[in-house]
Amino acid sequence: xxxxxxxxxxxxxxxxxxxxxxxxxxxxxxxxxxxxxxxxxxxxxxxxxxxxxxxxxxxxxxxxxxxxxxxxxxxxxxxxxxxxxxxxxxxxxxxxxxxxxxxxxxxxxxxxxxxxxxxxxxxxxxxxxxxxxxxxxxxxxxxxxxxxxxxxxxxxxxxxxxxxxxxxxxxxxxxxxxxxxxxxxxxxxxxxxxxxxxxxxxxxxxxxxxxxxxxxxxxxxxxxxxxxxxxxxxxxxxxxxxxxxxxxxxxxxx
Numbered sequence: 001x002x003x004x005x006x007x008x009x010x011x012x013x014x015x016x017x018x019x020x021x022x023x024x025x026x027x028x029x030x031x032x033x034x035x036x037x038x039x040x041x042x043x044x045x046x047x048x049x050x051x052x053x054x055x056x057x058x059x060x061x062x063x064x065x066x067x068x069x070x071x072x073x074x075x076x077x078x079x080x081x082x083x084x085x086x087x088x089x090x091x092x093x094x095x096x097x098x099x100x101x102x103x104x105x106x107x108x109x110x111x112x113x114x115x116x117x118x119x120x121x122x123x124x125x126x127x128x129x130x131x132x133x134x135x136x137x138x139x140x141x142x143x144x145x146x147x148x149x150x151x152x153x154x155x156x157x158x159x160x161x162x163x164x165x166x167x168x169x170x171x172x173x174x175x176x177x178x179x180x181x182x183x184x185x186x187x188x189x190x191x192x193x194x195x196x197x198x199x200x201x202x203x204x205x206x207x208x209x210x211x212x213x214x215x216x217x218x219x220x221x222x223x224x225x226x227x228x229x230x231x232x233x234x235x236x237x238x239x240x241x242x243x244x245x246x247x248x249x250x251x252x253x254x
Contacts, residue, residue, distance in 0.1 A: 032046075153184055
């Protein structure tokens with residue numbers, strides 16, 4: 001396929017060029033190990049990881065990806081040392097404050113997925129401001145998975161369904177996959193075509209469990225701070241070489 005860099009910017013029309021995934025999800029892993037390997041504090045790894053976020057957002061837009069979901073803080077990350085959690089929150093504040101104007105100017109539409117439970121009020125306000133400012137934008141859809149866990153997301157969706165049944169607005173017999181999907185944090189967003197995990201680990205770690213049913217999975221050894229435009233281009237090239245069957249048979253090639 002042509003190198004992704006030759007692709008035009010995509011709009012929110014969700015119709016990328018052939019071979020380009022419409023929706024890419026990334027598990028950004030390896031910040032701490034990148035820093036440790038260089039004799040640096042873990043915090044420096046997270047700081048360098050934020051630089052990688054900037055580059056990958058721009059690259060995804062350049063390549064024609066319509067939606068990009070970044071796993072920025074999982075619901076399990078609360079178990080990390082308090083100082084590290086607070087540092088991650090501080091990085092998020094800095095990122096939004098420094099990048100929001102540029103993202104808005106480039107028509108990026110920000111949406112936050114995850115639970116609000118336990119998140120400091122000022123962080124919630126910062127994220128809400130970013131969503132509100134960019135809500136009408138028609139460029140790359142950037143989903144920030146913050147305080148997010150796939151099982152928790154599904155549980156919250158089920159609770160919404162249970163409430164609807166209890167209120168009599170729907171019956172249990174009508175509940176199907178579409179009803180569940182409509183109550184997930186990602187309602188209205190296409191399921192990911194490609195999920196990338198950096199850092200060498202080979203698992204989803206509770207990321208987009210429902211939505212990943214037919215995603216192509218790519219696990220790369222590159223630590224997140226080193227994942228750049230070329231690395232994303234290579235991942236998209238690998239995606240384009242795969243045959244997606246969705247449970248059926250492969251289409252015969254000419």
